[in-house]
Amino acid sequence: MRTSEPGGPARRYRALLGSPFQIVLLLATLAFAGYVGVRLLKGDTFLIVVWFVGAALVHDLVLLPLYSAADRTVTAALGRVRKAAPSARGAGQTGLSGHDPWAGRRLVNFVRVPAFLSLLLLLVWFPLITGRVRRYEPYAGLSSEGFLERWLLVTAALFVCSALCLVTRALLRRRATKGRPSASH
């Protein structure tokens, strides 16, 4: 039995194929998906495919880039604000006060957390929040009013909580700084 040389054609062929186990497993999966797929796609085939593939594409190409860009923008803006404040830069350079050079950028979490929770609610319940579900009231006998109002109130409450945390943190830090000798002396 002749074994192929490293880098020989057999090896290259194999690299082109990949793991045989993987191939067998995935072919089984795709065959199964075919069995289910003919049932799933019965009816408005084109639209169902659009929904199925579109869900992934909209997420990967629209939703994710959008929230990433928003996050970056806020982070960068807060980073600049913090750098512009000389006291913060001083504290960062001494390295004694426990501040790190990225403290300004970390402030983004005080925006990120409440915004994340609020947008999560909007993402999941947007049909009710935006009032586009006309049949909710006649079907369930419940008011379709108030969803937008409650979402705005929850959002406000989340940001107020975040602001309170920020103020508390600032007060604690000021007290800690006052309590010990200045780093520059």
Added chain:
Amino acid sequence: MRGVRFTAALGLVLLIGLTLLFVTGLLSYAAYNPDLASVNDKTPDRGWLGFYLFDWPTHPYWLYRLTQGFHVTVGVALIPVVLAKLWSVIPRFFALPPVTSLAHALERLSLVLLVGGALFEFVTGVLNIQLDYLFPGSFYRLHFYGAWVFFGGFVAHAALKMPKVLRVIRSGELRSGAAEPGAGAVPGAGPDSGPGPGARVGASFADDDLASPAPAAPTVSRRGAFALVGVGSLFMLLTTAGRSIDGPLRRTALLAPHGWENPGDGPNGFQINKTAASVGVRAVDTTDTWRLTVSGPAGDVRLSRAQLLAMAQHTSELPIACVEGWSTSNQSWRGVRLRDLAALAGFPAGPPGVFVESLQPSGAFRSGALRDNQVRDGRSLLALRVNGADLSLDHGFPARIIVPAAPGVLNTKWVAKLTFGAV
């Protein structure tokens, strides 16, 4: 931040979570007893996919309330985890070259099933419970077959990625990495980085192709990122679970459908799936002229509401649990046992299943089939009263079915005819 450890941990959560969603989803299909009669089945072409079907039990009476409440509430709570998982692997989506081997090409194809399937299931589910029927076709079909397509991709993905996940677990990095605020923030430390936690982590996962090669300055540790996902998940859980509880706690379901409030006070002030008006049932059809037809070997027996009230009355404490995931607490139903009506129809002992028809002129589930075990259960009633009052029109006056552990839509309202032995 992004890196194989973050992905592995979220992957483990989803491995358990999505499997439970899939199983409770399959249970919900079984709960409809689709193999009993075509009216109960929205996917009669299921083929082998119904291999697991079984006679849905009536014990414990809160079974469907639990499984379907879990399916929907935990489903909503897992949305942040799914989003975080997809965020953590996004570099793969843009990886170059797009295909390196046949196996890789097939894997990418299977990821369409996995990611497309998962998002398709979450989107159709979330829209359906808000009664926003945007999706192209019957929810039952799309959600059931979509789940099976997803699950195929899910199993393959779990099998292919398990070695990597196990490697992360065995290395102990899952815990130490998560507990070290700095370590996660400096992923894949390059060759020029000094000794320290970053270098150690980088060394053990040199092939971490999920980590950024040039990460931006950290704004959050990995532990912080886990906390963010966890808080999001908990937040969704706590603002959704209330739709399965009556009383003041229902208010905690701030934005979830059938949460926040009940449709009125009093004995009939509990959740309604569909009001009489919305399905075309008029009060005039339910007045003194209404008769219930009970059909069987003994022929057709026609009964007025007064005659039904004159029969032996029984009380059952049972909830209403909807496929949309909301439920009520136990209501005190009072009426005639289904098995007593079966005796009237000519089945004095061991009654068979029953085919139930409603006055409702249109819409799905205006008729439904109940299996013999459901008819025989002494708690299964043709209810005439609830919580000490007559049923309201929206809750099915003059008479409705109530069966322990059955999905809401099989508790047919405005019953006009019961045919025993027809299923």
